[in-house]
Amino acid sequence: MKDTLSYTMMENKDLLHVDSEPKVVQKACKGLKIRDGNIVSGKRGRGTNWALGYHGLKKSGEDHILEDTANQVRKEIERCDMYSGCIMMHSLTGGTGSGLGSHLCEAMREEYPMNHLISCTVAPCLTGESPLQNYNALLTLSYLQRNTDCVVLTYNDDVLGKLQRKMESVSFDAMNTSIASALGGVFLPTDTMTPKSGPSIGMEPWEMIRSVCPLPANKFVQVHHIAKRQLSWAGLQKQMSQGIRRHDSKGNVFGSIGNVVIARGDSTETFYPQMTQGLEKKFRKSFNTVSWNPFPIDIWTAKTNSIGPKDTASITVASNSESIVEYLETVYERSRVKFAAKAYLHWYNKYGVTNVSRIVFII
Template sequence: MSIVTVQLGQCGNQVGLEFFEVISNDANDRQRKVYSECTNDRFFSETSNGDLVARAVLIDMEPKVISQSVAKAVKSGKWRYGEHSYFSQKQGSGNNWANGYCVHGPRHEELVVDLVRKEVERCDRLAGIIAMMSVAGGTGSGVGTYATQCLRDAYPNSFILNHLTWPYGTGEVIVQNYNSVLTLSHLYQLSDAILVHENDTVHKICAKLMNIKHISFSDINKVIAHQLGSVLQPALTGDSNGVYNKNPLAELMSGLVCHPEYKLLSLCNIPQVSSSSMVYSVFTWSGLLKHLRQMHISNTKMEEGIDWQVRAPCLQSGGLERTKSHRRKGFNTSLANLLILRGKDVYSAEIGGFQDPSLYTSWLPAVEAFSIWKTPVTFNKYEKSATLVSNSQALLQPLDYMVGKAWNMFASRLRGGPWRRWTKGRCCLPPPLHLGR
């Protein structure tokens, strides 16, 4: 089954380019014929000349990034984008969500939906759609939200996964928090799942783990693409009987999004080292999984700086009892987790630590909350790698921060604007949003 990728805005198109680079390089090995064929069928169509064409639609309100992406894909010599699979205009959305959602989106709806329809028709069977976008700017957030709405109407029974890149906390765009809140509020009603990467986290990975001195957006996009590929490349599920999973989106969502109100997913991947250090690095499954589990329960985004003081709460009779001390130490409770293991000796890995009922909510049995995919095939030159996709409390802190910043900006403008209302000499504002679980 095939996946159609819709790349929206500057960030979505740049991340999408790096993603296809990662999976094409990973699958370009004649010794892994079945694995490569599964990858190619999932993400590429093949022309009569044998060229691999990405199952992707590129959308932006400015032509520069799309032109660069198309040229770089051709230059790779391994794959390319379709000749008529992209759409751009000569003016952007001005970092304005409303401009993208209310103006550009409706104006170009027919063209965008038609491009996606043509790409879907090239698939023998559609597994689902992945929309890649940022939430900070105007096109990715505004047009991306409107495009997702159109895709939901056009394909009501297909899975839609939105991959979102969250902006730096210090700010790239002055209205980025407005754009982010508006995007999330709409996508939560439209998408089947929302997978999030935070720029701040990926930047730290580049600096501290990859040892990159002068970090560019290209470096950040490569890390994001590597982590995405570690999830979406072929793997064996528990009941696959030795056959690679046909529909990774369906299996991912059925395992992780078990409640319609909880669909924000975070991702941790281990190890991540610079190419120069990889030659001298030796990893064991016990060491990797020990670190990954502690990263998860302590809500640490990377190996460096793990808080080893955080412990899972004790299992009491009749359910879980989490003390105040655990909450103070930042224990990250999960609704569901998906563990993906790739590489040598994968079947010897001990995964019992992730099946611990104390990691999960009391209203969902651990056996239902935990899923695992495995493959002995190495990924992206790593002899062993582990990825954890989690539906947990990990994103609450950055989400609360984003909503708080948006509220403070709104409140400050309201106090000084013509819409203020006074009661007994004081300005009365509605209470701030609370999006905690």
């Protein structure tokens, strides 16, 4: 039997867990086998403020999260036989996730300019509780646009809406599981990317960049995922097509410039033949692929479904589409209205953002 172990089977030892508050990250890492030093935490939170997260605390003797994280990243890279890139997972508008996340992306790009950098970030509900979330989102997205190769953007509203159609009460665990399953559907090893001579070397994230983000200016990606028992590939494609938003609020159809379709649980190896026999055309129609890209869809398969029960099959699509524009317009307009009233700008001045006009006009 072919050895299917891969670079991912490292018992989480090469992962870094970073937060500004120790109790949060320590709770999340409880029970996991993590290398000493790979849990980096500060002494206090960042108050849902991008400026405080980015610039940190000014008092001497306070935490040094950025320096400690950069040092641990360097140590992990030195342990690697080959370093291809890094995947960061963080929130879009929390003080730590947005501000510190932006600073880490900037530092990683400066220190490792030739290696890949992917950001997996989660956008809050548009009716979120923080009055600073739109400012934070604009600032974070601008840094991600400049410093990363790909931004996998997940909307809490979309995840919540999807789960509410399945269950009466949606928990945070259910939302986290849904997001993790979607990301795992893209990043975990596939047979397509596994060399015939040995185990996977983890090329899936970097091949996704090549396939889905061919233009450096267009790097925002959404991931769609569906998993079912006893359902044909055509049935899975149909259910996925019915569950995704294909139009904006004005009725305009979202277009896409690049897509990767990943099928897991393809034990009979029937997915690729079905794609060539007409299923690919349905995907092209569902994601409204551009005419100028001769190969708008890449196809990956795996015989086993490593992100669910063995008797399930799943389809995951990573799509570079225009849907990000609608979100940006909403966030920008809300920020512009607040900026015109000079609302909350003092919180950014207080923690080091001297040119407040960049908050709204940065993108």
